[in-house]
Amino acid sequence: MAKFTKKAILLGFLEILKSKPLDKITVKDICEFCEINRNTFYYYFENIYDTLAALFEMEADKVLKESDKETATFQEEYARSTAIVLNNRQAILHIYRSKDGTVLRSYLELVVKDFVRRFVKKAADSHSVTDKDIEYITDFYSYAIVGNTMHWIENGFTSNRDNFIKRISASFEYTIQDMLKAAESN
DSSP: OHHHHHHHHHHHHHHHHTTSOGGGOOHHHHHHHHTOOHHHHHHHOSSHHHHHHHHHHHHHHHHHHSOOTTTOOHHHHHHHHTHHHHHOHHHHHHHHTSTTTHHHHHHHHHHHHHHHHHHHHHHHTTSOOOHHHHHHHHHHHHHHHHHHHHHHHHTTSOSOHHHHHHHHHHHHHHHHHHHHHHHHHO
């Protein structure tokens, strides 16, 4: 029951975020939406920002556990890792524009780096590169992807979602072998 209540509060909070800026949401708003009392809210969370951090933590856990590490393509993994962003645009804009917008970047850095590392390691199988090379290449792509995703959010999701995902994926797929060859030659 406790897990259900905590998850219900987080999902209710996400729904409220779709229509109200983060800095305008109150504990009272969440309690009314979820039909709980303040004591129940404070049993699970200290404040709104703690709730926001828990929402992204829940999503990161889900993304990291549910990954199809064996058969998923880079494009599928990117789409899955950023599903909370892509499926909740207005809520994400409210978070991005808030005082605590950094939690969004932290979430993206965590989940993107996880799947990018897997794809870099897989591509590196046929190359003689060091662990440091793999880490550098992983960081390079992760920061590029997170930066582009944040820029896309900042611009209000102006480009088509599917095209954006394809472009990110193609950028990795078309350049990874060149990055690995450059690392090998150094």
